[in-house]
Amino acid sequence: MATLETQIPLPILDGHQHARPAYARGPRSIDSLRLLRISVTDRCNLRCVYCMPEKGVKFLPRTALLSPGQIETVARTARDLGVTHVKLTGGEPTVRRELLEIVRRLDAIGFEDVSLTTNGLQLNRLAAPLREAGVDRITLSIDSLRADRYRKITGGGRLDLVHQGIESARAAGFSRIKINMVVIRGLNDDEVADFAELAREEAWTIRFIEYMPLGESRVLEDFDGGDEAPGLLENHEVRSRIETRIGPLFPVNRASETGVGPAEVFTSEGLRGRIGFISAMSQPFCEQCNRLRLTATGVLRACLFDGGEIDLGPMLRAGADTASLAGAFQSCVAMKPETHSARGGRQMSQLGG
Ligand code: SAM
Ligand code: SF4
Secondary structure, three states, rough: OOOOOOOOOOOOEEEEOOOOOOOOOOOOOOHHOOOEEEEEOOOOOOOOOOOOOOOOOOOOOOOOOOOOOHHHHHHHHHHHHOOOOEEEOOOHHHHHHOHHHHHHHHHOOOEEEEEEEOOOOOOOHHHHHHHHHHHOOOEOOOOOOHHHHHHHHOOOOOHHHHHHHHHHHHHHHOOOOEEEEEOOOOHHHHHHHHHHHHHOOOOOOEEEEEEEOOOOOOOHHOOOOOOOOOOOOOOHHHHHHHHHHHOOEOOOOOOOOOOOOOEEEEEEEOOOOOOEEEEEEEOOOOOHOEEEEOOOOOOOEOOOOOOOEOOOOHHHHHOOOHHHHHHHHHHHHOOOOOOHHHHHHOOOOHHHH
16 A cells, blocks of 8 residues: 555646546546536534544635536536436535535436435434435434534534434435444444444444545544554454444345445344445455546546546636536546555545545
């Protein structure tokens, strides 16, 4: 695995530079593209320790964000190129004032699936309108089932509001809820089996995400750039702890699952729901990567960690036609790295996970 020292700097390319960096050796084809993750804001109402610095977060001016119309233009290009799924993310997508308008515009394009990842704090107010506007599925991020610890990890978040949010989502008709838990050694790893238990009673998919060292995460404060980042607990260990509690896990055919994400999905006797593992650190799934990311300001990004970026902003402002936007998508896919390095330079809240 590459270390921090060997990490290749991220080039920011404008829409007219179509060079393929030397490190992008893997076979990459636009035909593999299925999912566009769209960040609608870099702002958030929480400060999760693994995602954002506690203080001094500099947010973009609202005028720098893509407008709902510009997001729609990019999404239409993506649809024409074969993208079937879009995922709205952030920052926290529910703090974007025009979120419902964005969803309506995406819904009108006719994707197979429009989903949203949220911390859930505002679902009480927004679940029903989001459903009405066209969101098909919701993923909630929850990293502890203990109110005190949740507050500590998120920098002040209230778990009771998240519970209310889940109830509102259920009442609004969201049945295939996914829960994401970022597992961090020494912080919340003693709760993995408790999270798995949630799938006993509920038909939810509980997904365990390996902590990824990105940006200025506080988990990394003393990290010297060596191979093994502090905080990482590999998913084989998480799985073994879960199996000790609930019994053996059996793989589920991914084709039968909703979404086109990278999780390996399992079930077990007596579970109504599913258990998923997203193991970007211990088992990178770069070869099967079927996604691109669009930041809130319109930067199309090849990979969470490495690869290149193409800023669509100038093209959109100049009224670029679909053919040039499609060209930018193709160039961006070609810049995917063969496999990602040990540490990414950009903060997760800027990239949308
Ligand atoms: N605010 C929303 C939320 O928390 O769901 C959406 C944006 S958040 C950046 C998207 C996902 O990335 C969340 O599930 C979050 O837990 C995850 N995430 C953030 N930082 C991470 C990190 N360093 N490693 C692994 N997952 C991370
Ligand atoms: Fe906000 Fe989501 Fe990052 Fe937590 S993980 S700080 S909720 S963007």
